[in-house]
Amino acid sequence: MTHFPALLLLQAQRTRIASLSGVDLAILIAYFAAVLGIGFYLKRFAKSGEDFFLAGRHMTAWIAGLSFVAANLGALELMGWAGAAYQYGILATHWYWVGAIPAMLFLGVVMMPFYYISKTHSVPGYLQLRYGEGARGLSAVSFGFMTVLMSGINMYSMAVVMQVVLGWDLHFSIWVSSITVAIYVALGGLLSAIFNEVLQFVLIWLGALLIPIFGMIEAGGWSGMVARIGQNLAKLGKQGDYVHLWRTMGGFDNPMGIHWTGIVLGLGWVISFGYWTTDFLVVQRILAAKDLRSAKLAPIIGSAFKMAVPFIVILPGLLGLALLTNPDGSVMRLVAEGSEQAKAGALTYNHVLPLMLARYCGPGLLGLGITALVAGFMSGMAGNVSAFATVWTYDIYRAFIRKRSTDQHYVSMGRWCTILGVLVSIGTAYLVMQFKSIMDYVQALFSFFVAPLFGTVLLGMLWKRATPAGGFWGLLAGTVSSIAMWAWVKINPAALAYIALSPKAKDMAENMYRALWSWLICVTVTVIVSLATKPKPVEELGGLVYGVTPLPSEGDLPLWKRPIFWAGVVAVVFIVLQVIFW
Amino acid sequence: MAETKHFIPIWLFIGILLLIYGALILGSGIYDYYNPPAHPRVLAYLHPQIWWGAVVLVIGIVYTVAFRPGKEK
Numbered sequence: 001m002t003h004f005p006a007l008l009l010l011q012a013q014r015t016r017i018a019s020l021s022g023v024d025l026a027i028l029i030a031y032f033a034a035v036l037g038i039g040f041y042l043k044r045f046a047k048s049g050e051d052f053f054l055a056g057r058h059m060t061a062w063i064a065g066l067s068f069v070a071a072n073l074g075a076l077e078l079m080g081w082a083g084a085a086y087q088y089g090i091l092a093t094h095w096y097w098v099g100a101i102p103a104m105l106f107l108g109v110v111m112m113p114f115y116y117i118s119k120t121h122s123v124p125g126y127l128q129l130r131y132g133e134g135a136r137g138l139s140a141v142s143f144g145f146m147t148v149l150m151s152g153i154n155m156y157s158m159a160v161v162m163q164v165v166l167g168w169d170l171h172f173s174i175w176v177s178s179i180t181v182a183i184y185v186a187l188g189g190l191l192s193a194i195f196n197e198v199l200q201f202v203l204i205w206l207g208a209l210l211i212p213i214f215g216m217i218e219a220g221g222w223s224g225m226v227a228r229i230g231q232n233l234a235k236l237g238k239q240g241d242y243v244h245l246w247r248t249m250g251g252f253d254n255p256m257g258i259h260w261t262g263i264v265l266g267l268g269w270v271i272s273f274g275y276w277t278t279d280f281l282v283v284q285r286i287l288a289a290k291d292l293r294s295a296k297l298a299p300i301i302g303s304a305f306k307m308a309v310p311f312i313v314i315l316p317g318l319l320g321l322a323l324l325t326n327p328d329g330s331v332m333r334l335v336a337e338g339s340e341q342a343k344a345g346a347l348t349y350n351h352v353l354p355l356m357l358a359r360y361c362g363p364g365l366l367g368l369g370i371t372a373l374v375a376g377f378m379s380g381m382a383g384n385v386s387a388f389a390t391v392w393t394y395d396i397y398r399a400f401i402r403k404r405s406t407d408q409h410y411v412s413m414g415r416w417c418t419i420l421g422v423l424v425s426i427g428t429a430y431l432v433m434q435f436k437s438i439m440d441y442v443q444a445l446f447s448f449f450v451a452p453l454f455g456t457v458l459l460g461m462l463w464k465r466a467t468p469a470g471g472f473w474g475l476l477a478g479t480v481s482s483i484a485m486w487a488w489v490k491i492n493p494a495a496l497a498y499i500a501l502s503p504k505a506k507d508m509a510e511n512m513y514r515a516l517w518s519w520l521i522c523v524t525v526t527v528i529v530s531l532a533t534k535p536k537p538v539e540e541l542g543g544l545v546y547g548v549t550p551l552p553s554e555g556d557l558p559l560w561k562r563p564i565f566w567a568g569v570v571a572v573v574f575i576v577l578q579v580i581f582w
Numbered sequence: 583m584a585e586t587k588h589f590i591p592i593w594l595f596i597g598i599l600l601l602i603y604g605a606l607i608l609g610s611g612i613y614d615y616y617n618p619p620a621h622p623r624v625l626a627y628l629h630p631q632i633w634w635g636a637v638v639l640v641i642g643i644v645y646t647v648a649f650r651p652g653k654e655k
Contacts, residue, residue, distance in 0.1 A: 023610045027603055034599050038592075045589065063592065195592045202596050206603075210634060214625050359624050362614060364607035364631050368638075 016167035017351065018358040024367025031203070031371045032180055035196050035378065039184025042192045049407045052189035052414050053121055053390045055288035063198055064294060065301030068285040069309075070197035071383030073204060078313055078376050079161060082356075083349030085317025086334060088255040089229075089242025090581060092317065093310045097245075098268040101574045103276035104303035105567045107286070108296045111277050113551050114461045115287060116295045117543045122287075122387075123280040123457070124395040130460040130544050131471030133399065138475055139456075140395035142449045143280060144388055148421050151384035152428020158377040159429070164347075165354040166370070174429050177374065181381045182422035186415045190288060190390070193382040197285075200375035201305075207372025208312040211353070214360040215319035228322035235331045242321065245581045252502050258509040259501070266512025270519040274454035281387040292552060296563035303570050307577070313353075320352035323359075381425070389417040448486070451515035452478025455522035462546050463530075464538065470530030478522025485514045590651060597645025604639025611635050 020028070046052045059067070084092040120126040124143065128136035159173035184192045219225040226243050233242065240255045241248045249260035276282060276299075289295035324332040332355075335341040337348045347355070357369040393414045398405075456475045459466045488495045489510060497503040500513040541548045554562045611631025619626075 021610075023606050026606055030599065030602055034595060038595055041590070058589075195595070198592050199596050199599065202600070206600070206638060210630060214628075214630065217628075218625060360630065362610070362619065362623050362626065362631055364610035365634060368603060368607065 017165045017347075017354050018366055018370075020166060020367060020370065021363040023364045024370065027364065027367035028371050028374065031375065032176075034199065035184050036180060038195050038199070039187040039192045042188030042195060046187070046189040046191050047411070049410050049414075051191065052411045053394065054284075055189070055191040055194055057288055058290050059194060059285075059288045059294070059298075061289060061294040061297035061301055063194060064285050064289040064298035066201050066305065067194040067197040067288075068282055068298055068302040069305050070201035070204070070379045071193075071282055071285055072306075073201065073309065073376055073379065077380065078204070078208065078373065079350045079353045081313045082317040082320070082353040083334075083337075083351070085314040086320050086352045087317075087336070087349045089240070089321075090245055090314065090318065091242075091248075091254065091256045091258075093245060093314050093581070094263050094267060096306060096310045096314070097574060097577060098263060099272045100276060100306050101303050101570065102268060103272040104299045104306065105570060106273065107277045107283075108299035108303075108563055109567050111457075111461060112286060112296045112299065113292060114544060114546070114549065115283065116289070116292050117549060117551075119543075120287070121394050122390055123278055123283055123453075124391055126544070127456065127460070127471065128395070128399070130541075131456070131466075132468040134468065134472040135456065135475055136395055136399065138472065138479075139449075139453060140391050140399070142479070144391045144396060146449065147281065147384050147388045147391075148424045149428050151381055151388075151421070151425040153432055154377065154380060154384075155425055156429040156432045158373075161350065161354070161373070164351060165358075170433070174426060177378060178381065178422050178426055181378050181385065182419050185382050185386050185389070186418040189411075189414060189418075190284065190386050193386040194285060194288060196382060197379045200379040203368070203375045204372045204379075205312065207369040207375075208316070208353075208357075210360060210365060210369075211356045212311055212315040212319065215316060215323060215356065219319060219322050225319060225322045229318065232321060232331045236333055242318070245578060247582060252504045252509075256508060257502075257504055258512065262500070262509050262512040262516075266509075266516045270451045270454060270515045271512065273458075274450035274515070274519070278453045278457045279450065280391060281383045284387050284390060285383075293554070293557075293561075293563065297566065300563055300566045300570060304566075304573075307570065307574060316356045317352050320356055324352070324355060381422075385418050385421040385425070388421040389414045392417045392421075448479055448482040448518070451482065451519040452522035455519045456526065459523065459526050459530075460545070464541060464545050464547055465530055465535050466526060467530040467533045467535050469533040470526040470528075473529045474522045474524075474526025477525040478518045481521045482514055482518035485517060591649045593645050594649040594651070597642050597647075597649060599642070600638050601642030601646055604635050604637070604642050606635075607631050608635030608639055 045056070048056075050056055081092055081095065084095075115123075115126060118126055118129055120129060122140075124136045124140035127139050155174055155178055156170075158177070159168075159170045162168040162173045163170055184196060188195070216222070216225065219228055229242055233239065240253075242255060246260065248254035249258070249263060252259055286295050286298045289298050320334075324334075326332050332347075334349050334352060335346045337350060339346075339348075342348045354373070357366065361369050393410050397413055397417075398410060402409075452475050455478055456471050459474070460471060485495075485499050489499055494503070496510060499517070500510045502509070538548055543549050554564070559565050608631070611629060611634075614626075614631060615629060
């Protein structure tokens with residue numbers, strides 16, 4: 001608390017982190033014109049259901065792969081993980097490497113053939129083919145509900161960031177950005193969302209890349225940055241190794257308070273595989289690929305770019321820890337979101353990226369950087385609403401409400417549903433504005449569904465004996481047990497020692513272990529119920545399950561055209577990076 | 583790299599937007615070079631707007647030319 005007076009000084013001086021010049025505004029306006037223009041242009045190509053919900057299945061591996069990563073690379077992802085790097089050090093990189101790369105490669109090499117050959121339009125759609133309506137309904141309702149809620153929370157968080165960074169009005173940020181997304185997704189469907197996501201991906205890189213380049217110049221390279229972090233941590237009264245990935249993971253005494261088993265099994269296995277292989281928001285982009293080889297290559301291409309993202313997200317967070325100072329020269333102390341200091345107006349960890357942006361970027365470059373943040377937000381939101389529109393239209397409306405209607409009717413429903421999804425998201429944003437604690441609950445709720453769903457889909461693809469009853473009850477048991485564990489710790493914090501194996505474990509560690517247990521419960525219940533119930537005939541499992549699905553051979557392709565080759569290249573680079581930053 | 587035969591490729595949209603951005607940032611950098619701001623950013627002496635604006639402009643020109651309408655025909 002020795003730096004609290006400096007913090008008060010900062011609060012008193014602070015109105016906004018940066019202000020936009022005329023050039024910056026022109027850049028931002030050109031961006032909005034471009035995304036809307038793309039939406040209007042693509043409307044003519046989004047006439048059938050296949051066009052609107054699956055982009056006509058015309059996308060190349062590169063387009064689908066970049067869109068796959070961009071849909072996940074929202075602005076909160078950028079700012080949140082830069083903030084996590086400031087708070088926890090390089091350990092935050094685990095969410096980009098072990099927490100993503102193996103799962104993305106697994107999706108491309110092992111799971112994609114079943115999603116693609118089954119010709120499903122969604123992940124709940126696959127569950128219907130494999131397990132029947134029960135599992136599909138449970139998965140579709142939970143996904144649809146949580147997706148729009150999460151979209152609203154992200155919208156609110158983004159508006160708050162724009163208020164702090166640029167002094168923009170909350171209502172202005174919420175309405176302008178969300179209406180823009182609603183227009184271009186409603187016009188061009190997934191096609192428009194994917195095109196804009198690729199554009200947004202390029203802008204995110206061009207807007208954010210200067211920060212690590214200039215930061216490393218100012219800090220004197222990697223060794224200079226490490227030395228400064230050591231000095232600043234001492235001044236801030238903090239301890240710990242902030243610059244090694246695995247060296248401190250033998251116990252719980254690291255900045256994140258997590259053991260390597262939590263990272264490897266909880267994050268690297270259950271949460272990561274659950275998100276990257278079953279969350280329809282990202283999988284939908286791959287389903288739009290033009291052929292099976294492209295569908296397999298797309299996540300592999302995406303994984304190569306994902307592996308590079310820490311350069312523009314984690315490194316700026318570490319550089320912030322090394323370089324950010326107050327006007328009086330003292331080390332800047334950012335605080336946790338939701339803390340008393342934050343409520344009093346202090347800058348939080350999430351502001352480290354905008355602070356670094358404003359540190360180096362003059363007129364024009366600042367506009368590009370802010371456009372990158374806005375683009376990140378809009379790509380994430382477009383991902384949410386396009387996935388929501390598909391799941392609602394195909395897996396809820398057509399499955400349970402209006403089973404037989406024309407293709408045109410379902411496209412029209414998808415368009416209206418896009419607008420409705422955005423309006424519900426806006427409603428959620430205003431709800432969160434009034435009751436901020438909702439954010440914690442909804443974010444926790446979202447995590448309840450990911451881990452069990454992965455267990456259900458994985459068994460469905462790899463085990464012929466899994467039955468419809470096993471799939472449904474396993475998914476339900478996994479989800480309910482996850483909610484029960486979360487509630488147990490809320491009611492009795494001492495339960496953390498059982499759930500996360502240590503009373504010292506922090507929130508993230510609890511999430512990792514809760515996911516692991518709920519996945520195990522899902523798998524166990526699925527296996528037991530399946531063994532006790534009648535399996536589907538093998539002839540009904542063609543195209544859905546390993547062992548009864550003929551997979552096209554790639555033997556006639558040269559080595560460099562085979563997805564497995566590029567998956568191997570990415571895997572080798574991934575391992576080398578772990579060793580370098582061990 | 584067109585997604586289908588009838589789409590304008592996304593790379594053309596990207597090229598045009600980057601071309602505009604590059605010109606704006608480079609122009610802003612040249613203006614700042616001759617009219618230095620009263621409170622320059624950290625490392626402003628490296629003139630990031632000029633060289634980054636030039637990089638973005640070149641990328642924009644390359645993509646616009648490479649994916650201009652009619653080229654694939």
